[in-house]
Amino acid sequence: MKPFEYISTKSINEATQVLSEYKQDARVLAGGTDVLIELRRPHAKIPKAILDISYIESLNGISESDGLIILKPLSTHTQILKSDLVRKYAQLLGIAASQIGAPQIRNRGTVGGNVMNAATCADTVPPLIALDAEITLRSNGGSRTMKLVDFFIKPYKTKAESDDVLIEITFPKLPSNAQSAFIKLGRRNALSISRLSVAAILMQDKKGLISEARIVPGAALPTWMRVKEAEEMLIGEKPSLKLFTAAGQKVSEVMISYTGRRWSTEYKEPVIGVLVRRALEGCVKD
């Protein structure tokens, strides 16, 4: 491995300063569950500097304010899955965090890292998009906020500039009439990257009709998005198996329209539909 500069900082300002200096020659280190492994790859591009932001205390923690959940990017998957706020207002995010990797990875890996690395199989991203999350990036030039769904260009490629630091993720608390679910299909029961996943949120009105629906598949589409075609089918309807099955089939159709057919399609095409149906079923329990 080539030598590189290691820079550790406790302030956001210093971090953006360093990044503005090194630009694309620096790599930000949070939990290290992706960066440290990539550095050891045979043909890894070794940056000139590794900027360790893990000691910046103001980037850590989960809190609430004015109906919003504020998720700081250094929050680990373990912190998320143990958070009462997440359990109460964003259950699907806690479920997703609890299924990432193994305890060691969940103890190190951060939600910010998951978002910024932008791997297709990032398990916290579909729930965050379903939660309508916004992110705030800061660089030397100032801060900007955008919808998380607009942040991704393609796998491992985002709209972040080389001197941007992710400083905050926020999303509205789910109201009491909402239920949510997250389902993942891996090759084994732990330490398994998602082959497919589904994040879903349903809200019902007093009559029991669906007033809002959000469906975000993971590892299925070129980038993450809500499948509006399927969501619209649900609005104003009463939950039923037939309805949910149809929504699942719609998601499957949309997936195929983007990815085309490959060797794994025969299996994934019906199974994504099943996962969507089951996730929606999980949103109308009790």
Next chain:
Amino acid sequence: MSKEYKYIGKGVPRIDADLKVTGQATYVGDMSFPGMLHAKMLISPHAHAKIKKIDTSKAKALDGVAAALTGEDLDYQVGLYMVDKTILAREKVRYHGEPVAAVAAETLEIAEKAVKLIEVEYEELKPLLDVEEAFNEKANLIHPNLGSYSHVQTAFFPKPGTNICHHSKIRRGDIDKGFQEADVIVEREYNNPSVQHVPMETHGAIVQWGIGDRVTIWTSAQSPFTVRNLFCHTFKLSHHQVRVIVPYVGGGFGGKAGIHLEPLVGCLSRATGGRPVKLIATRKEEYNTLPCRCGLKYKIKTGLMKDGKIVAQKLTLLWSAGAYADYAVNVTRASGYSAGGPYFYPNISTDSYTVYTNMVFGTAYRGFGHVELFWGLERHMDYCARELGIDPYEFRMKNLLKPGDITPTGEKLKDDSGDIRKCLNAAAKEIGWDGVKSEQQRIKEMQSGKVRGKGFAVLHKAPAMPTNTSSSCVIKMNENGSVILNISATDYGNGTYTPMAQIIAEEMDIPLDKIHVAYETDTDRDPYDWQTVASRFAPMGGRAVINACNDLKRKMSEVAAKVFECSPDDFIFQDEKIIHKSDPQKFIYYDKLATGYVYPNGNAIGGPLIGVGVYMAEGLTHLDKETGQGLPAFNWTYGAHAIEVEVDVETGEFTILKIASALDVGKVLNYESLKGQVIGGIIQGLGTAICERYVYDNKGRLLNNSFTDNKIPTAKDIPLEIVPIFIETPHDEGAYGARGAAEHPMISVAPAIGNALRDALGIELTEMPIRAEDVWKALKEKELVFEPATV
């Protein structure tokens, strides 16, 4: 009634547990020596290619590089049974991952940098990646010099001019007549890919090739004496010049039997004028460069009578050895003579071939061919039963071996051979087997989206070993009456040193905390043992330890007889005392004898107490080349697994609700250790059943040489309930009647799952591994569709 023991059979905790969990046990990777260098290999990027040019000058010029070697520098032939390999590839490479050059440098970083500076020019050749294609007599030759390779001629029969490096035959009865008599003939094909052993500790060695060709090897290996023997053979050294030390070992599963990295590291040390050189394989090298388990494609043709009796069985096994024969030829031989499984056949014909292919070469792996063989065999037996409309349990019971039956190699089974019927009965009972599921029942259960199924599979295996396989040991008594056992069969994670301590405690009546089994084995210090393989350590090594205890007791009796002026036969051994049988007032504490007995007047007799024990299997024979007749087996261990699965019919995912595993172990020596072996074996068997396999591209490059892409089960994939059951039909030769049971828990896990899935869904799977999508696909092809009912 079996004898009551004080220590044998008890769940004594492992004597190495505290050192291992605290990290104080020392492995090769932990060791370093003054002046030690670090080595790195350059591996072939091609599966089959000529080496046209290789240039190490830039690597040698790098600061900190002490030596750089290529195949041209090393004109040695190595090999276990078939001497077909060089230390580094010469002239051509035969698999992706084969080492072509190596560097020793002051640091690992420099060595890694140096190998990248080695320039190799290859001319790619067409790789042979399909065992059937390679088996064809017209195929290109991977080893054109096969005819000139030296090999063990009593056991292995290569076919020069082909890629077949061994052909084992079994002929018994009249196979043609058998098929003529048969009411029904069933013929099917089965397939297994290669998999990795995945020991927690990868292969590693430190070698110092010292002055006067005195060589010291520290290595993570299963069998120090075999490493020494093969090393001496390769370099034409006398055995007294080479010392092999095996410290704690983090698992082997057969992958560390024989010899692997030691000759290369030895050559690097020699090239540096005798500095110690260390090479620890990376996980990628463990997958790609070090050996795996062989692949197997096979056909089974069975002649059946309507009443369920098997009258003829023809098996054709094509073993894909990969680039070198290593253990594959012996896996072929052992699976050949075991190929029928624990069934009786009036007529049987088996052809088992080892075929060179351009893939990572195969070696011994827990089960030694039987995991692969039993996948097809036990799927096949279920299929045969269903073809006849007979319950697969009843079908097996009709055909399983019993005392008096003759095996395919002509061995007449005795009362002490073990009881396969008891095993199957116990396992099937444990899961509540009550007959096959009807299609009607299946369709009914489909409506819930989850279908359960039950299945079982039997197994057997004997140790595959030379006819003169032996163990020996030395027990030394210390000044305070405690003892040290020196034995060079290794405890590389198998846990066998604990029952060895129990044997001494039992025989000598010494408390366990006064018994030390020396973990770091050393060929300079310890007496000979062939290899720690084949589930043979406990039954055979255990006999050597019993014999050493007897030797020690005989020596103690001789001294005590002089002291009390009586016969040496007059004593018993109890509570660390040698006691006169009829006059218990006459006794001597062990510590008073340990270094010689001293009379009150100062006169001394006896001397330091050392017990020596040897044990060798007797009566085994080579197998006839044409018919395979002979006695290959020290003992057979029989067993059966029974499984209940639940399948998610929409995704094909399945959960193993319960697995019961019944083995006729002869005698349980340590209940906890054995239970651990069973649980570990089942999980390892589960891995190869449900997720593990080597995947190559069409150029023969291994695509999944990492834990990310080549998955093994995790703690969360373990079956919900595992029930080990031990049947104890004592074996006359094994220690206390014990048989080996280390490999057996892994065998037949896969077909039991396959049979349970068959029961659940009516699907017939013939290829391992069984992944969720395979189940889903088979179900889809069967056109059974699930209609979800309610939210």
